[in-house]
Amino acid sequence: MSSLELSDLLVGYGGNAVCPPVSLTLAPGEVVAVIGTNGTGKSTLLRTVLGLQEPLSGTVSAFGRAVDERERGFRARVASVLDDDAFFPGVTVREHLVLTARGHGVPDAGVVTDQVLDHVGITGHGGAMPHTLSSGQRRRFLLASALVRPRDLLVLDEPEQRLDTAMRARLADLLRAEADAGTAVLFATHDDRLLAGTGASALHLSDDGAVLLRPDDAPGVLAGFR
Numbered sequence: 001m002s003s004l005e006l007s008d009l010l011v012g013y014g015g016n017a018v019c020p021p022v023s024l025t026l027a028p029g030e031v032v033a034v035i036g037t038n039g040t041g042k043s044t045l046l047r048t049v050l051g052l053q054e055p056l057s058g059t060v061s062a063f064g065r066a067v068d069e070r071e072r073g074f075r076a077r078v079a080s081v082l083d084d085d086a087f088f089p090g091v092t093v094r095e096h097l098v099l100t101a102r103g104h105g106v107p108d109a110g111v112v113t114d115q116v117l118d119h120v121g122i123t124g125h126g127g128a129m130p131h132t133l134s135s136g137q138r139r140r141f142l143l144a145s146a147l148v149r150p151r152d153l154l155v156l157d158e159p160e161q162r163l164d165t166a167m168r169a170r171l172a173d174l175l176r177a178e179a180d181a182g183t184a185v186l187f188a189t190h191d192d193r194l195l196a197g198t199g200a201s202a203l204h205l206s207d208d209g210a211v212l213l214r215p216d217d218a219p220g221v222l223a224g225f226r
């Protein structure tokens with residue numbers, strides 16, 4: 001069974017599409033990057049894939065079922081990082097992550113949290129309040145909040161944002177490790193090095209249509225936007 005299936009999926013606002021219809025099948029362990037110039041609908045597509053907004057037409061299903069983030073079964077298998085953050089007052093970075101892991105039934109939530117803090121390079125900030133983190137540290141923390149969850153599908157919107165060069169390289173390794181573990185990964189990006197580093201195919205959105213590019217071709221197309 002596929003991890004994610006988009007069939008003639010049309011996304012947008014107020015009945016107006018922001019990009020051409022998209023059809024895509026993502027198998028377990030497959031990595032696809034959504035690329036395109038600013039405003040071509042990447043974030044809108046990801047939000048619709050996550051069930052956060054209704055499609056204008058077409059369908060999106062994960063693991064054979066229509067997406068619905070209210071469903072526990074969906075939330076147990078799909079982790080995401082979008083461009084938003086919200087924190088509980090008086091709860092540290094590490095405590096947020098342990099709570100998230102526990103809420104998703106992860107055994108040894110503390111151990112998993114410490115591993116993930118190490119993977120994203122913010123072990124030294126586990127005791128900090130989230131609002132005291134730098135913007136790049138906060139992005140690492142958001143990434144960690146997805147990585148402490150059980151997941152068969154990982155959806156990320158421009159995960160490279162505000163990360164330094166070393167962390168971008170590490171991010172590519174982390175996403176490849178996700179794929180090696182059988183997790184399907186869908187992410188939007190403007191970073192051709194991240195694209196090359198993950199070996200992802202790319203779904204290129206433009207007015208001419210949504211075209212799936214092979215890993216060899218994808219970084220070149222993205223570099224052409226610069």
Ligand SMILES: Nc1ncnc2c1ncn2[C@@H]1O[C@H](COP(=O)(O)OP(=O)(O)OP(=O)(O)O)[C@@H](O)[C@H]1O
Pocket residue numbers: 013018036037038039040041042043044045
């Ligand atoms: N809440 C909204 N209501 C109406 N239109 C919106 C809304 N959010 C985004 N749009 C419009 O939808 C289009 C696609 O936006 P979207 O954020 O999906 O693009 P994107 O490809 O992710 O862009 P970027 O590369 O700049 O992040 C844009 O023209 C944007 O102005």
